[in-house]
Amino acid sequence: MKWQFTIITIILFVVVATGFTIESSKPTPLQFIVPAGWPQPVYNFKENPLTVEGFELGKKLFYDGRLSKDGNFPCASCHQQFAAFATYDHNLSHGYNNSLTTRNAPALQNLAWQKAFMWDGGINHLDAQPLAPITAPNEMAETIPNIIKKLNADPDYPILFKNAFGSKEINTKRIMQALSQFELMLVSSNSKYDKVMRGEASFNLPESLGYAIFKQKCASCHKEPFFTDFSYRNTGLPIDDVLQDMGRMKITGDPADSLKFRVPSLRNVAVTEPYGHDGRFFFLINVFDHYRKNMIVGPTTDSLLKNKLNLSNYEIGQLTAFLYTLTDSTFLKDPRFAPPGYTITPPFIHLH
Amino acid sequence: MFVGSQHLLLAQYLQLKFIPIAGNKALVLGDSTYYTALNEPITFRNFLFYVSHIQLIDAKGHTTNLNNAYYLINASDTASLNIQLPVKPQIITAIQFTIGVDSVKNVSGVQTGTLDPMLGMFWTWNTGYIFAKLEGNSPVSKAPAHYVTYHIGGYKKAENAIRIVTLTINNQNKEVHQIEIGANVLSWFSGKTPLSIQINPICHSPGKLAQQIADNYAQMFHLIKVE
Secondary structure (H helix, E strand, O other): OHHHHHHHHHHHHHHHHHHHHHHHHOOOEOOOOOOOOOOOOOOOHHHOOOEHHHHHHHHHHHOOHHHOOOOOOOHHHOOEHHHOOEOOOOOOOEEOOOEEOOOOOOOOOOHHHOOOEOOOOOEOOHHHOOHHHHHOOOOOOOOHHHHHHHHHHOOOHHHHHHHHHOOOOOOHHHHHHHHHHHHHOOOOOOOHHHHHHOOOOOOOHHHHHHHHHHHHHOOOOOOOOOOOOOOEEEOOOOOOOOOOOOEOHHHHOOHHHOOEEEOOOOOOHHHOOOEOOOOOEOOHHHHHHHHHHHOOOOOOEOHHHOOOOOOOHHHHHHHHHHHHOOOOHHHHOOHHHOOOOOOOOOOOOOOO | OHHHHHHHHHHOOOEEEEEEEEOOEEOOOOOOEEEOOOOOEEEEEEEEEEEEEEEEEOOOOOEEEOOOOEEEEEOOOHHHHEEEOOOOOEOOOEEEEEEOOOHHHHOOOOOOHHHOHHHOOEEOOOOEEEEEEEEEEOOOOOOHHHEEEEEEEOOOHHHOOOEEEEEEOOOOOOOEOEEEEEEEHHHHHOOOOOOOOOOOOEEOOOOHHHHHHHHHHOOOEEEEEEO
């Protein structure tokens, strides 16, 4: 009997030990949940499977100033969680050495469904996107070899890369894939609008009136559920004489694309001001006034806007009420997306 | 002993060598002034290009597709000029390769190795690889600091700058051990559409000019030696 017990003990030990080995060398898969009724994402998760370790590494990189030349410009400097990862109040972004960008930092949400990035759609893959702001002299102004050097010199990063990708090697692809893992998880699908659609809440009267007007006058470009159809359109913004931004034409070289910019999502629109590709509209009312009064209709202006967009004061009021239902406070306050180590501690309770 | 055995090992594979030249002499980067077909002076600083999809063709017209590797040939990095193909020396009648990076690799995110975007052969603002790069200075250039910078790429159908090069090899039915190919920088400026530095000192995006320059440099290769 004794030898049988010994053998069983050995087998058990081997099984348990193997279990530990597997656990320590393989990252923990992270589930990506597609909200009910939404289409399948376009991002190829097979090429970059989400893991807890990859996501946490991506978050650390996203908030790390060392990705910029002087340490002052992490991705998060222009992509703030409380602004749906757009920049609060800045029309153009502030970059390295007192520089300005030429466009407004967009919100980062529901990126798994987006095929092309930037206002002009010039970047064709989420993994390749961070290369642009990181290396742009008026943004983070850093080089990839320098970042790899800084990360390798850090006591933690090589281990974090090993935990996420299986070895301590830090390379461009791994940095970008980790950032993508964090960004892909930035899903906003819990606004009041979403709850109404799921039957968990009801619009009040102005909201429901606004939704009806929205569906009639806005939804052909700001298409549900993303509140953008991801197309490029000229909405009649006169060209800024300093920026001289021709938009999509810079990418395609096609004059028909002159002054066209990506239709922005209206999710969380109440917290993503300023608006427009160059952030020229500081308030929602400026946007409405643009559409109904100030538009410049030119040869490439969208056919749906050839006669501008007729909006009454009444309609603007109801539309505003509806747009506010797109604010997703669950997303804006989700502790998973907050800076690493940042915890919102409950107020101190004085017990007497 | 060690060196000898290593030499033997190398000889087991077909060697491909690219030799950067200007006209009929080896290219000297930095301090030599050359004259283009339009008689414009230029000093070169950087000369790089991607070689991929290398194929060997035999007398019967059969092609051997080699591993789909992407080689970055860099005139400033002598190690990059020698490619050891993953095949034994063999009888071939032609070699074919692509100058550039196929569209798949242009739309699949971030790559590693020779395709790592940090090597600078990548447009970050308009995703895509720079297939070939030629940089220098010319007094006739009207660009800032008289720079001349040609960054050529474009994988989309309307702006396709991918070029396939075929070189015929005649080695009298003997096994080919080594192929030396000259890459002439001055060919960038001559061809169907001669390139004028004065008119176009800069090309930084895909499009018509990039395609014209790609047509020119597709003719820059010639066999120097086959053995």
